[in-house]
Every structure is written in structure tokens, then in C-alpha cells.
Amino acid sequence: MYNHSELKEVIDKALVNLSYNTEAARLIDPVKYILSIGGKRLRPVMALMACNLFSDKIDNAILPATGLEIFHNFTLVHDDIMDQASVRRGLPSVHQKWSISQAILSGDVMAFIANECFLQTPENHLLKVFRIFNKAAIEVCIGQQLDMDYEKAKVVTQDEYLRMIELKTAVLMAASVRIGALIGGGNDKDSDLLYEFGRNLGLAFQIQDDLLDIWGDAKVFGKPSGGDIVANKKTFPLIKALETGSGETLKQLKKLFASKDLDPEIKVREVIGLYEQLHIKEITEALANDYITLAFSLLRKVSVDEKRKKELTSVASSLIGRDH
Amino acid sequence: MYNHSELKEVIDKALVNLSYNTEAARLIDPVKYILSIGGKRLRPVMALMACNLFSDKIDNAILPATGLEIFHNFTLVHDDIMDQASVRRGLPSVHQKWSISQAILSGDVMAFIANECFLQTPENHLLKVFRIFNKAAIEVCIGQQLDMDYEKAKVVTQDEYLRMIELKTAVLMAASVRIGALIGGGNDKDSDLLYEFGRNLGLAFQIQDDLLDIWGDAKVFGKPSGGDIVANKKTFPLIKALETGSGETLKQLKKLFASKDLDPEIKVREVIGLYEQLHIKEITEALANDYITLAFSLLRKVSVDEKRKKELTSVASSLIGRDH
Numbered sequence: 001m002y003n004h005s006e007l008k009e010v011i012d013k014a015l016v017n018l019s020y021n022t023e024a025a026r027l028i029d030p031v032k033y034i035l036s037i038g039g040k041r042l043r044p045v046m047a048l049m050a051c052n053l054f055s056d057k058i059d060n061a062i063l064p065a066t067g068l069e070i071f072h073n074f075t076l077v078h079d080d081i082m083d084q085a086s087v088r089r090g091l092p093s094v095h096q097k098w099s100i101s102q103a104i105l106s107g108d109v110m111a112f113i114a115n116e117c118f119l120q121t122p123e124n125h126l127l128k129v130f131r132i133f134n135k136a137a138i139e140v141c142i143g144q145q146l147d148m149d150y151e152k153a154k155v156v157t158q159d160e161y162l163r164m165i166e167l168k169t170a171v172l173m174a175a176s177v178r179i180g181a182l183i184g185g186g187n188d189k190d191s192d193l194l195y196e197f198g199r200n201l202g203l204a205f206q207i208q209d210d211l212l213d214i215w216g217d218a219k220v221f222g223k224p225s226g227g228d229i230v231a232n233k234k235t236f237p238l239i240k241a242l243e244t245g246s247g248e249t250l251k252q253l254k255k256l257f258a259s260k261d262l263d264p265e266i267k268v269r270e271v272i273g274l275y276e277q278l279h280i281k282e283i284t285e286a287l288a289n290d291y292i293t294l295a296f297s298l299l300r301k302v303s304v305d306e307k308r309k310k311e312l313t314s315v316a317s318s319l320i321g322r323d324h
Numbered sequence: 325m326y327n328h329s330e331l332k333e334v335i336d337k338a339l340v341n342l343s344y345n346t347e348a349a350r351l352i353d354p355v356k357y358i359l360s361i362g363g364k365r366l367r368p369v370m371a372l373m374a375c376n377l378f379s380d381k382i383d384n385a386i387l388p389a390t391g392l393e394i395f396h397n398f399t400l401v402h403d404d405i406m407d408q409a410s411v412r413r414g415l416p417s418v419h420q421k422w423s424i425s426q427a428i429l430s431g432d433v434m435a436f437i438a439n440e441c442f443l444q445t446p447e448n449h450l451l452k453v454f455r456i457f458n459k460a461a462i463e464v465c466i467g468q469q470l471d472m473d474y475e476k477a478k479v480v481t482q483d484e485y486l487r488m489i490e491l492k493t494a495v496l497m498a499a500s501v502r503i504g505a506l507i508g509g510g511n512d513k514d515s516d517l518l519y520e521f522g523r524n525l526g527l528a529f530q531i532q533d534d535l536l537d538i539w540g541d542a543k544v545f546g547k548p549s550g551g552d553i554v555a556n557k558k559t560f561p562l563i564k565a566l567e568t569g570s571g572e573t574l575k576q577l578k579k580l581f582a583s584k585d586l587d588p589e590i591k592v593r594e595v596i597g598l599y600e601q602l603h604i605k606e607i608t609e610a611l612a613n614d615y616i617t618l619a620f621s622l623l624r625k626v627s628v629d630e631k632r633k634k635e636l637t638s639v640a641s642s643l644i645g646r647d648h
Contacts, residue, residue: 021462023491024469078432082425101406101472104428108402109465111435115458119451127443127450134439138345141433145348148425167347 002052004045004311010058011044014066018113030094030106031113034073037089042319043176044069049312050180050194053304060122061183064129067117068176071133074110075140077103082148111137121183129179136175143168156234158243162203170202177312190302197298197316204291205319210235211284212321214272226268232257236287237280244278292320326376328369328635334382335368338390342437354418354430355437358397361413366643367500368393373636374504374518377628384446385507388453391441392500395457398434399464401427406472435461445507453503460499467492480558482567486527494526501636514626521622521640528615529643534559535608536645538596550592556581560611561604568602616644 002010015035020028044065051061079085080093081103087093095103114133121129146164150156178195186194213228214237228235238257245253253274256267275281295316299309326334339359344352368389375385403409404417405427411417419427438457445453470488474480502519510518537552538561552559562581569577577598580591599605619640623633 021466024466024473026473027466027469078428081428100424104402104405105465105468105472108432108435109462111432112458112461112465115439115454116462119455119458123451127447130439131443134436134443137436138433138440141429141436142345142348142351144429145351148429149348149350 001056001308001311002048002058004049004315007045007048007052007058007311008041010048010062011041011065011069014062015069018066020113026102027106027109030077030098030102031110033097034077034088034094034110035070037091039069039073039089041069042315043072043172046173046198046312046315047176047180049315050177050186051184052180053194053302053308053312054181054184054186054190058184060125061180063117063120064133064179064183065176067114067133068172068179070110070117071114071137072172074107074114075144077107077110079144081107082144125183128182132175132179132182136171139167139171143171150234153234155242156239158236158239161234161236161239165206166199166203169206170199173202173205174198186302190304193298193302197295197302200291200295200298201316201319204288204295207236207284207288207291208320210237211281211288214275215281226264226272229268229271230264237275237284240283241275241278241280244280244283245274249274249277288320292316292322325380325632325635326372326382328373328639331369331372331376331382331635332365334372334386335365335389335393338386339393342390344437350426351430351433354401354422354426355434357421358401358412358418358434359394361415363393363397363413365393366639367396367496370497370522370636370639371500371504373639374501374510375508376504377518377626377632377636378505378508378510378514382508384449385504387441387444388457388503388507389500391438391457392496392503394434394441395438395461396496398431398438399468401431401434403468406468449507452506456499456503456506460495463491463495467495474558477558479566480563482560482563485558485560485563489530490523490527493530494523497526497529498522510626514628517622517626521619521626524615524619524622525640525643528612528619531560531608531612531615532644534561535605535612538599539605550588550596553592553595554588561599561608564607565599565602565604568604568607569598573598573601612644616640616646 018035020031022028047065047068048058048061051058051065076088077094080088081095081100085093086096091097093103094106098106118130118133119126143164143166146160147168150160150164174195175198177198178191181191181194210228213235214226216225227233229238241253242250253271256262256271256274259267296313299312299316300306302309342359344355346352371389371392372382372385375382375389400412401418404412405419405424409417410420415421417427418430422430442454442457443450467488467490470484471492474484474488498519499522501522502515505515505518534552537559538550540549551557553562565577566574577595580586580595580598583591620637623636623640624630626633
């Protein structure tokens with residue numbers, strides 16, 4: 001059994017050792033940059049952990065796991081253009097450091113470098129693994145589209161929001177563990193259970209992320225509290241507040257989000273005040289908890305010894321802030 | 325044996341019949357748009373022709389051929405953003421009609437829709453076909469990178485230029501016929517010959533395109549003559565003129581390309597005048613001819629009856645303007 005830090009090292013090493021066609025150095029520099037500025041390597045690590053559930057040999061899963069990380073970073077490079085985000089992991093985003101054209105093209109080539117990784121999956125698993133990946137990749141694009149659509153929408157329902165984060169965030173985590181499980185020799189039933197585990201964990205993770213943006217400790221969380229409120233982002237707390245609020249509370253809430261020149265600090269404080277009246281923190285925590293509970297119950301059903309699930313359980317717990 | 329128009333119809337039909345995940349309609353609308361506004365379907369048609377060289381049954385090649393067309397259109401959508409081209413096939417380009425973000429994302433999903441097509445290649449050919457495609461896809465990205473690099477470069481050599489168009493244009497044509505040949509049951513030797521045929525044809529085609537931009541008939545060619553000269557594009561004629569010109573001619577040429585407020589018509593006329601002094605048209609024609617001659621000699625070596633090569637010969641001739 002490999003532990004978390006060993007698996008992260010395996011992935012970091014695989015990423016560093018990737019061989020590129022360097023005929024056009026400018027194409028690859030941003031690829032190396034985005035892959036080198038950190039990140040938790042969550043998806044590939046979870047893929048390797050899922051593989052390791054069933055097999056002591058994880059070598060066959062390393063390249064597809066690396067492909068998952070490269071794909072994920074491809075989405076970050078392109079999403080940062082679409083979201084006009086100039087910072088990524090505390091450093092300039094690719095389009096900020098180079099240009100939009102460069103970020104488009106270097107992002108594009110990452111999609112095909114990810115393909116190359118999947119094409120090196122052992123042949124007995126290749127087709128199944130590639131299909132799982134590619135379905136997830138299309139779903140991630142749909143999730144990003146819904147995210148952009150909802151940014152402009154007047155009303156977004158809770159169901160619409162949950163489906164969006166499922167597609168944008170959860171399915172790739174789900175696909176990662178399914179791919180790892182299959183390569184490790186897990187049967188279809190266990191691989192499906194792990195897919196659902198990853199999906200529910202991904203949902204919990206994203207909802208937790210929304211919650212931490214408002215109520216998290218800025219020092220621990222790495223970004224100031226309330227950024228989503230300032231940016232009028234329709235995350236779960238706001239959607240829920242608009243859905244459950246009424247009368248004067250709803251009116252005030254709408255006014256706060258409609259205001260254009262309100263001091264950000266005041267806006268955040270007043271919105272949080274209204275959220276507290278509506279018990280939004282508790283409702284959000286409860287929903288995240290529901291998904292976590294479901295995720296862990298699915299993991300328990302996977303037909304391998306509980307001891308082997310230690311690393312996956314621990315990474316899942318840390319993801320949702322239950323590791324301290 | 326299928327003729328050109330039958331094969332184009334097969335591809336047009338396959339494109340219309342593609343089934344999409346339409347959960348986010350806005351993601352797919354631009355995909356349907358770019359695939360519906362025409363185009364010669366050159367790559368998939370040539371793939372089917374190459375398949376048809378060896379087999380009367382072309383069904384197995386239809387989906388991979390469709391994938392080639394979707395990939396090609398993906399590159400058009402993203403290249404148009406990078407090149408700030410607002411018109412494509414006489415209609416607004418995708419980013420012009422929607423937005424840059426939409427064109428990035430809808431382009432991205434096309435890369436994965438292309439993957440989906442390749443994943444439906446019959447299993448005995450799938451891996452080989454996918455690897456040929458993916459290698460070409462990475463090379464096309466490199467070609468686009470070199471094209472962007474050379475736009476800013478002071479000097480571009482003939483060799484650099486030829487390598488750029490090889491990657492940007494020729495390798496995908498080459499990969500298309502190789503893929504078709506393999507699926508049709510062609511052996512490695514014939515598939516390699518066809519790859520080289522496609523590569524040389526692609527080079528001839530691009531050089532011919534540069535030539536037609538300057539000396540072509542605007543009515544036949546669909547765009548006004550001299551656009552590349554006005555835009556200071558470093559196409560083959562300019563590269564060759566800078567390489568062979570000297571003294572007063574070179575000085576005048578450089579002056580014309582450095583001038584910022586010269587009337588475009590005058591600029592085109594004067595540049596063409598200098599090109600004529602340097603025999604640039606003849607040199608360019610000769611180079612295109614060399615590639616064409618080589619392409620046809622490679623096609624002749626393919627070990628099937630000459631009669632079966634009729635359609636491929638004819639589409640190749642039409643590409644380089646030898647069909648009338």
C-alpha cells in the first residue's frame with residue numbers, strides 16, 4: 001500500500017518526466033509552467049489510490065492518472081481565460097503571463113498530451129478507460145457552459161446549481177477513481193461504487209468550498225472571505241438564501257446584490273448577517289454532510305478489506321476539512 | 325468504388341447525424357454552426373477514398389473520417405480567435421457570432437467529440453488510428469505555434485516556412501489518408517506511401533494557396549488578390565523575394581512592407597512588380613510542382629490497380645488547380 005505523499009510524488013515525477021515534442025518551445029513553456037506551479041494532484045492521486053485498493057501494483061495506472069491531471073490543468077488554463085482570472089495558485093495565470101492566444105493554443109495541446117497518456121494505458125483496459133475519461137471531459141465542458149450560463153441568469157435553482165457543480169467538478173473525480181479501480185482489477189460493481197463515491201465527494205467538496213469562501217478562515221483557506229459575495233457569484237448559499245428568504249430579508253438581500261458602489265467589506269458583512277437570519281450556514285453544512293455521508297457509505301460497500309481503504313478515506317476526509 | 329460527391333455526401337450526412345449531449349444547448353449551437361456552414365470536407369473525403377482504394381466497404385472509416393473533420397473545424401474555431409479573423413466561409417466566425425469565451429469552450433468540446441468518433445473505430449484498428457490522429461493533432465498545434473512565432477519574427481527562412489506549413493496543413497491530410505488506408509486493409513507500406521502522398525500534396529496545396537492569393541483570379545478564388553501582401557504575411561513568395569532580392573530591389577521591397585499608410589492597391593501592385601523582377605511566381609510554381617510531382621509518383625507506387633486511384637488522383641488534381 002502506498003500512502004498519500006508517496007502517490008503524490010509518483011505523479012509529480014511522472015509530470016516532470018513527460019517527454020514533449022519541443023519543436024516549438026513557446027507552445028510547451030506554458031504547459032510546463034502550469035504543471036509545475038503546484039496543485040494537490042487530487043484526481044491522479046485518487047486514481048492511484050483506487051487502483052491500489054485492488055492491486056499492489058500501480059504502474060499501469062500512472063500514465064492515465066497523469067492524463068487526468070493534464071486534462072484538469074487544460075481546463076484551468078482555458079477557464080482562467082473565460083473567467084478573466086489573472087491569478088492561479090498565487091501566480092499569474094497562463095493568459096496573464098503570456099497572452100490569450102498562447103493560453104488557447106497551449107491549452108489545446110494539453111488536451112492532446114492527455115490523450116497521449118491515455119493511449120498508453122495497457123491495452124486490455126485502454127478502450128474502457130479512454131471512454132470513461134472522454135465522457136467526463138465532455139461533461140466538464142458542459143459544466144463550464146452551465147456555469148457561464150448561470151452567471152448571466154436571473155434565477156438559478158438549487159437543482160440547476162447542483163447539476164452544474166456535478167458536471168464541472170464531481171464527474172472528473174468520479175471518473176478518476178473509476179479509472180484507477182478498473183486498472184487495478186476492480187470489478188464493474190466496485191468501480192461503479194467508487195464512481196458514485198467520487199461523485200458525491202466532489203459535490204460535498206464544492207459545496208464546502210462555497211461555504212469556506214464565506215465562513216472559512218482566510219489564513220487557512222488562502223483567499224479572503226466573501227470573494228464570491230463581492231463578485232455576486234451564484235454559489236449554493238446565495239441560491240438557498242434567495243430561495244428561502246422572504247419579505248424584508250429577501251428585499252434587503254436583493255438590494256445588497258444589486259448595489260454597485262457599496263463598500264465590499266460592508267456588503268460581505270451585511271450579506272452574512274442576512275444568511276445567518278436564514279440559517280444558510282447550517283443548511284449548507286447539512287447538504288455537504290449528506291453528500292459526505294453518502295460518499296463514505298458507498299466506499300464502505302466496496303468489496304475490499306477496510307484497511308486498504310485507509311488512504312482514500314483519509315484524502316476524502318481532508319478534502320472536506322475533517323482531518324483536524 | 326464511390327465517387328467524390330458520394331463520399332462528400334456520406335460525410336455531410338454523418339456530421340448531420342452526430343448525436344450530441346445537448347444538456348447545455350449553448351455549448352453545442354456553435355459546433356453545429358461551424359459544421360454546417362460548408363467546407364470541402366477534404367480530409368474525411370480523402371480518408372474515405374484511401375479506404376476505398378483497398379476495400380469496397382467504407383463503413384468502418386466513416387466515424388474516424390468524421391472525427392478528422394470535427395478536429396479540423398476545432399482548429400478553425402480556435403485559430404480564428406488567435407488570428408482575429410471575423411469571417412469564416414463568408415459568414416461570421418464563431419467568436420464573432422458568439423464570444424471569445426464561447427468559441428474557446430465550444431472549440432474544446434469539439435476536440436472531445438472528435439475523440440468520441442475515433443473511439444468508435446473498429447477495435448482491431450482503433451489504437452493505431454487514434455495514435456496517428458493524435459500525433460497529427462499535436463503537430464497541428466505546433467504548426468499554429470510556429471505560424472504565430474513567425475508572424476513576429478524578423479526573418480523566416482524557406483525551410484522554416486515549409487516546416488510550418490507541413491505541420492499546420494500537410495500532416496493532417498497525410499494522417500487522413502493513412503488512417504483511411506489502414507481501415508481499408510492497406511498494408512503498412514502502402515499506408516506509409518499514402519501518408520507521404522498526403523504530406524506532399526498538402527505542401528503543394530498550401531504553396532499554391534499562397535500563389536493564388538497574389539496571382540489568382542479574385543472571382544474564382546473567393547477573396548481579393550493580394551490580401552497576404554496587404555497584411556504583411558510571410559508567405560512563400562515574400563520569403564523567397566527577401567531571400568533572392570538584392571540591392572535596390574530588396575531595399576524597395578523592404579520599404580513597401582515597412583510602409584504603414586500606403587494605399588493597399590498601390591502596395592499590392594508595386595510588390596507584385598518587384599516579385600515579377602525576381603521571377604517569384606515562376607519559382608513558387610516550380611516548388612509547388614515539385615511537391616505535386618512527388619505526390620503523384622508516391623500514389624503510383626501504391627500497390628492497387630491504377631483504376632482504383634482515379635478519385636484520389638482527381639481530388640488531388642483539383643486541389644492544385646489542375647482540373648481545368
